[in-house]
Amino acid sequence: MHLSNQRQFQQGFTLVELIIAMAIIALLARIAIPAYMESVNRGKRAQAQVAVTGLAQSFERYFSNCNSYNSSTCVLGASINASNAPTIYPPSVPSTGTAFYTLTVNIPAGGASYTISAAPVAGGSMANDKCGTFTLASDGTKNITGQAAGVAITDCWK
Structure with a gap:
């Protein structure tokens, strides 16, 4: 028998087939x-929004009892203010593990209002x-600062 008469069977893939599969x-x-990364980022943004609104609820409960967001004469004990807010609610999102947002509270003198911010952790x-940064004011106003060009509040606050 001659080799030319024998039918040889090819096993495996050709280079062209591999290149097409890789493409x-x-x-x-x-x-x-990118779609997966955007989905992960939306989840992290949602966590920040939950933390901001949760802290706002704590402030509103305090206000309903003390008639101020920063009262040292309230019968509930220590006043709630920007310096002790971390004892009421964790200062970062998430509260354990690697933080990707930092929560801050601003209460003007008199304690009649507040603004809570969730800013992305640098790096x-x-x-x-x-x-960018999510903010929520005591009057319910939601805002973002430091956002990319063309991004609206409604694109971020859901």
Whole structure:
């Protein structure tokens, strides 16, 4: 028998088939990875918003009993203020593990109002997020600062 008469069977993949498969995988990754990262960032933004509104609820409960957001004469004990707010609610989001937002409270003199902010941690996973810093005022006004160009409040506060 001659080798030319024998039929040889090819096993495995050709180089062209491998290149086509790699191109398809690269295309899918180019679409899927940014969508996945945006989904993760939306989840982190939601955690920050929950923390901000949770702290605001604590302030409102305090106000309903003391008629001030910063009262040293209230019968509930120590006053709630910017310096002791971390004992009422964790100062970062999440409260354990690597923080990606820092919570801050600003209470003007007189204690008639407050503003709570959730700012991305510098160098953290949300440092360059399109929404920037979330703020919530005692009158319910929601805002964002440091956001990317063209990003509206309604794009970030859900």
